[in-house]
Amino acid sequence: MPPQQSLPLHALQTEILEALVTGERFEDIAQLLCRRAEELAPGVVCSIVAVTPDGKLATVAAPSLPQHYSEAITGLSIGPNVGSCGTAAYLGEPVEVDDVSTNPLWAPYKDLILPLGLMACWSSPIKTRDGRVAATFGFYYRTKRGPTELERAIVNTCVHLFSIAIEHDEAQRRNHALAYFDQLTGLPNRRSFDDTMFERIVADDPAFGLLVVDIDNLKIANDTMGHVVGDGLIQEVAGRLAGVVPNSAYRLGGDEFAVLADGCRSHDDLVAVADTLMRAMREPFDCDGYTIIPQITMGGVVYGVDGNNADFLRQNADFALYHAKEIKRGGYVPFEKNLRTSIALRMSKIRTVDQALNDHRVLPYYQPVMAIDGRAIEGFESLARIRLEGGDIISAGEVQAALSDPSIAFRLTDQMLKQIARDMRSWIDRGLAVKHIGINLSTADFYRTDLEHRLSDAFESVGVPLNRLVLEVTETVFMDGPDDKVVGVLERLRKKGVVVALDDFGTGYASLTHLVSFPVDIVKIDRSFVHRMLVERPSRLVVELLVDLSRKLDLRVVAEGIETEAQAAWLMELGCQYGQGYFFGRPADVAATTRLILGGSNAAAATKAAPQKRSA
Secondary structure (H helix, E strand, O other): OOHHHHHHHHHHHHHHHHHHHOOOOHHHHHHHHHHHHHHHOOOOEEEEEEEOOOOEEEEEEOOOOOHHHHHHHOOOEOOOOOHHHHHHHHHOOOEEEOOOOOOHHHOOOHHHHHHHOOOEEEEEEEEOOOOOEEEEEEEEEOOOOOOOHHHHHHHHHHHHHHHHHHHHHHHHHHHHHHHHEOOOOOOEOHHHHHHHHHHHHOOOOOOEEEEEEEEOOHHHHHHHHOHHHHHHHHHHHHHHHHHHOOOOEEEEEOOEEEEEEEOOOOHHHHHHHHHHHHHHOOOOEEEOOEEEOOOEEEEEEEOOOOOOOHHHHHHHHHHHHHHHHHHOOOOEEEOOOHHHHHHHHHHHHHHHHHHHHHOOOEEEEEEEEEEOOOOOEEEEEEEEEEEOOOOOEEEHHHHHHHHHOHHHHHHHHHHHHHHHHHHHHHHHHOOOOOOOEEEEOOOHHHHOOOHHHHHHHHHHHHOOOHHHEEEEEEHHHHHHOOOOHHHHHHHHHHHOOOEEEEEEEOOOOOOOOHHHHOOOOEEEEOHHHHHHOOOOHHHHHHHHHHHHHHHHOOOEEEEOOOOOHHHHHHHHHHOOOEEOOOOOOOOEOHHHHHHHHHHHHHHHHHOOOOOOOOOO
16 A cells, blocks of 8 residues: 555544543444544445344444435344345345445335435444454445445444444453443442442432342352352342343342332332332242242332431441341341331440350359259350450350351350360360250251251360250241251251250240150250249149159150249249259359359359359
């Protein structure tokens, strides 16, 4: 090519590349490229037509063509007989038509182009580096002819430049999608949510509600059916949310979503949206061989009613969701002002226990379980105590709200197990007879599949046999635990010598059939019945029934909360074998408990220590 011709092409290349580097819009770069090509080839009309992922044409730039023509081209499917552009895109090769009026490729479309005074068309495919046809570059002529050598050089340059522009635009779109959209669901992500919240709040007349949505039991789905099913559940919920509120649902992460409900000015408006979302979840769906009915829990706030600040609104919505998961799982709870106080208090307790766990300031106190008749020590129940940073010791009951957090409850059990095992090892090494130690388990301990391993790791690793361990489980844990995992795990542990106690009996679901259906060896009568049994006939009858029935089922009975000689005497007369309570001994640390064991049968006298707060 003569130098005088290459200079304008070099200038074109420089101009387009600078536009890319400086961040000009993709469409503006396409328009610029067409205009510069037309300047370099006077009399030529230029167009750039994209090829969509589904194989259709879409005009990107055609500055010298009328709007109606560009609109007519857009939406046509590429194929072997679709004008010059559609055919070039289909074949992946240049298509030169020097007479539109007679060429069969243009037969269905010549009435579109000939009235514009355009007689010929040459179209070249624009390919990405992987060989995919992403667009076409077209030259239209006002006479019946083909391209000149200069025009071929211009088109080669333009095709190369626009292939760079396409790849640059696609890379930017990918980066934008990664930054602003969730890859699993395709929904806008937390960053998009934050930006949209800001836009809503600074609008002239903000009117919207915010729903924070949590998928119930996602962890169970992952643990029991696999992550393929868990991901499928997330995608299904996301799709249903987006179907109800298009362009208003966001995935914040994990199992949590947000919905911005436009037009809401009151909680009544927001309740209507929440109800619609709930109804959308009712239909089951199939995933990897499982039939699942999605369940969601929601909390909500209304702009102007529950706050005007994005962070404040989000925090209040989280409080409402938090409360909903405690009192109305599978439902919707609107924010109320008193939630901030109660939940903030609970969060404070969670932080207290969490920090104590991090600092290993959780320690077991031991309360003796006595043989009522001879007052010999039968064993101990371990009760969690927390040493505050200032040195004070508090019971777990004083931070009970924190223990409803599964992660906190799980970690607490782990630390208790390890310390109990060390204390047991110490007593064995000193030749002290401690038959067994009881430890309370929560529902959280059964949601993971490693309870047996955790027990073995804590006790057998220090040479303490598992038959020294009593697992105390309430009716609530049996009933609310994951599927049949609680029963199955405890049955396997019993075969290894572990003893199982049904704790606080009578305060949970209170079905006598549980004594038969649950794998238990010991029944612990709740302190509330023992406290009232000498003054209240119904409580007395419950205790009598439980003692009699347990004896007939060959189960050991422990009465909790014994505080007086009269209570102990009446239980002994009734035939109750074992007792626990302040009358026999208060919970004490390992040093005081060791002295108690050394005292042997003089247990009752040895445990009259300084008063402590009632045990958890």
